[in-house]
Amino acid sequence: MPQGNAMRLHELDLIAVRIRKHIIDMLYRAKSGHPGGSLSAVDALVALYFSHMHHDPKNPCDPDRDRFVLSKGHAAPALYAVLAECGYFDTQELQKLRKMNCMLQGHPVCTRTPGIEASTGSLGHGLSFANGIALAGKLDKKTYNVYALLGDGETNEGQIWEASAAASHYRLDNLVAMIDRNFLQIDGKTEEVMRIESVTDRWSSFGWHVTEVDGHDISQILDALHDSHKHKNQPSMILLTTVKGKGVSFMENNVDFHGVAPNEMEHKLAMDELTLMEKKLEALA
C-alpha cells in the first residue's frame, strides 16, 4: 500500500467487519485469546494499514516503510488478521493461531511473523521501542513515521511514562501513539482498577499533542492521523474512545470477554451478527 484516499470509507468499514470475523473465528479455533481488546482496536488498525501508512506487504523490511508497534500485544489477533488481509501472509495462517509450529504466536513476535516490528505481550514496552525507531529515523533523516497502539490499562505501567517523557524530550514528531480507550481492563473498569483520567491532561502535560476521536469512526481517525503530522517538534497522541468487544453485541463493554474465547454458540451468534453487518456494507458498495 498506500492505497491512500482511493479507498472509500465504507470500503474500509467493510474491511473492518471482515477483520472482526477473522478475529472471532481465530479465537474460536484457538480456544483462547483476547476478543475484547482485539475488537476495540480494529478500526484504528484498518485506518493505518489500509489507508494511512506507507508499507509494502511484499517488502516488509523496506528501510523506508512506516512502522507500527502493537504495544498492547494481546490484541495480536486483530493485527494478524490485518496483516493477512494486506497480504503479508496467507489468510489460511490465521486458522493456526496459537497452535504448535505456527508463525502466529499468542502474542506478536518479530522473529516469526512478517510485518511484526516488535515482540510484545509484556505491557509497557512498545512505546519505548517506537521511540527507538523514531530516533533512528531522525538520525538517518528518513521520512518514515512510526505508530504505536497502547491499551488504556497498559498506561498503568511506569515505563509508558518514561517513554512519554523521552518522546517529548527528543521532540519525536515522526511518532504517533494511540490509546485504545475502552475503559476496561481485566480486573474491571480502568477508573476503578487504577485511575488514569484525565488521560488528555496527562499526555498534554508531558508535552504531547493530543487529539480525541471516536475510535470506531475511521474518517475521524484518518483526519486525526493526517493532522498529527502537521504538529512539528512534538509527538502526537490520538486518544481513541472505543468500546471493548466492538461489533459483537454480547461482547461489547463486557469485561468477561477480555481474555476468554467464544464457545461454539457464541461463535455462531457473533459470526451471524457480523455477517449481517458485512452484507449491509456490501450493499452500499
Next chain:
Amino acid sequence: MSTKVMINPRNAYGETLVALGKKYPNLVVLDADLSKSTKTIMFAKAYPERFFEMGIAEANMISTAAGLASCGKIPFVSTFAVFATGRVYDQIRMDIAYSKANVKIFATHGGISVGKDGASHQMIEDIALMRVLPNMTVLAPSDAPQTGRIVELMAATMGGMYARVGRANAPVIYDKKDLRSLRLGKGIVVNDGSDVTVIACGTMVEPALEAARMLKAKGVSARVVDMHTIKPLDTTLVLQSARDTHAIITAEEHSIIGGLGSAVAEVLAENRIALPFVRMGLKDQFSESGDPSDLLEKYKLNAKHIVNNLLQLLK
C-alpha cells in the same frame, strides 16, 4: 604488585567506543544519567548526535535500544550492572533476547569491589540473570586491554550481549597484540599448570594469577583460565582442565549461584566428572559498605583465599 600498570576498564570501554564510532557509522550509545561513571561520555563528546541521554529511566532505555537496533543501529547501552540487568530484566528478556535484537549492554560497577556504596550498588546476580536468557552472550573482561578487545568483538558480532566490568582500576594482564587472537566463547589459559585449575572471570583473574604465583612457591602448579565469556561457555577448556589437573576452583565477584561457578559445575556434572571442586563467590548473601580490599578479604575473594581453598582441596 606495586610495579603493575593499573588502568580502569571503564576508560578502555569509553576509548574503544570512540574508536568504533568511526568504524561503524551506525553505532549509537545510550546511557541513563551515569555517562561520567560508565565513560560513555567520551563517545558523547566525540559523536553527540549518536549519543542518547535517556535520564534515570533504564527500562525505557533498553526497549528504545531495541527499537534502534530494529532499524539497523548497533546500540551500546550502559549503566551500573545492578540497573542494567535486574531492574530491566523483562525489557532485556522481551526486546533483546526473545527478539534476537543486536543490542549490546555494557555494565560497569559489577561485583562487591564497588565498595562503599554498599550492597544496593554491588551487583552479584547479573551474570546469573543474563546467563539464563536464551540468545544472550555473557561476558566479563578481566583488564582494560581485554575490555577494549571484547568491546570491538561485541560491535562486530550480531546478537544480544551483556558485558560487565568492575568499578576499580585493574592491573594490566594482557599485551594488546596478544589479544588479537581472542575469540568470544574461547577461554584463555593465562598461566598453565598441572596440579590444579582456577577458572576465573573479570576482577578475579588477577587474584587467581597472584594465587598461582603464591602456590608455585609452595611447589604447586596452578593453571589459571580467564573465562571472559561465561556464555557460551568454553566447555572444551573446562573438560580439558578437568583431565589435566586434579582440582578445579571457580572464582568470580558474583553469587556462587547461577554464575561462572554454576556454569562450570553443570559441565562437570553432566560429563560425570567427579573431582575436588569449589565455587568461590558470594555465598548466597549480600555484601555491605566498606573498602574494596577489606570486603574482598571478609567475603574471601582474594588470592590468599584462593590459595587456602586449593591447598584444602589437594589434601
